[in-house]
Amino acid sequence: MGEQRPPGEGGEPVFARVGRHGRYAYNLRNPVGRALAVGGAVIGVVAMTAVMRPGLFTGRDRWDAGELQEAVTAAGPALETSATAGPGIDDPKESLRAIVERAGDKYEGTVDLSGGQQREPGWYEGSFTVSADGTDAEFCVTLTGTGSGPLAFRYRWVTVTSAEGACEG
Numbered sequence: 001m002g003e004q005r006p007p008g009e010g011g012e013p014v015f016a017r018v019g020r021h022g023r024y025a026y027n028l029r030n031p032v033g034r035a036l037a038v039g040g041a042v043i044g045v046v047a048m049t050a051v052m053r054p055g056l057f058t059g060r061d062r063w064d065a066g067e068l069q070e071a072v073t074a075a076g077p078a079l080e081t082s083a084t085a086g087p088g089i090d091d092p093k094e095s096l097r098a099i100v101e102r103a104g105d106k107y108e109g110t111v112d113l114s115g116g117q118q119r120e121p122g123w124y125e126g127s128f129t130v131s132a133d134g135t136d137a138e139f140c141v142t143l144t145g146t147g148s149g150p151l152a153f154r155y156r157w158v159t160v161t162s163a164e165g166a167c168e169g
Contacts, residue, residue, distance in 0.1 A: 062134025063111075069164075071103035071111075072130050072139045076160035079143070092143045093117060093126055096160075100130060115167050123147070127167040140167035 014036070016027040026033040078099045079092065093113060100111045117126030124145035131138045141162045 063132035065135050065137035068132050071100045072162050075099040079160050129166040138166045
């Protein structure tokens with residue numbers, strides 16, 4: 001007769017039938033089955049984390065100058081379109097911030113807008129320095145908007161210009 005091994009020391013199969021339907025599953029009493037079960041769970045957690053935070057393992061979860069420039073450049077047409085084709089814009093500064101952040105929603109860090117704005121009924125002008133965490137790049141974005149009606153604070157026509165560097169003044 002062969003030598004009897006106690007359970008868990010190689011005598012147990014890696015896979016075992018479970019339940020009434022005879023499906024196979026990892027046998028946790030076998031060290032290899034246990035390692036496969038734990039390894040599968042670890043790989044699953046890592047994969048889900050990589051999907052939810054794409055830059056986590058590559059170090060690319062911060063803004064860089066090129067990505068910020070693309071977001072600022074895309075913000076101009078988006079603001080102009082939402083002002084003319086949409087319901088209008090209540091606050092051009094916050095709309096600019098939201099569009100730039102949406103363009104880079106995979107990046108951590110905040111988008112900062114600093115600068116002044118003048119607001120009167122039916123007219124708006126603001127120059128903002130746009131910067132973001134992770135890069136020293138800055139872009140000057142100038143917004144000009146006109147509203148409709150004597151007390152218009154909802155701007156129907158917005159023009160956007162942008163240039164590299166901080167705004168003057």
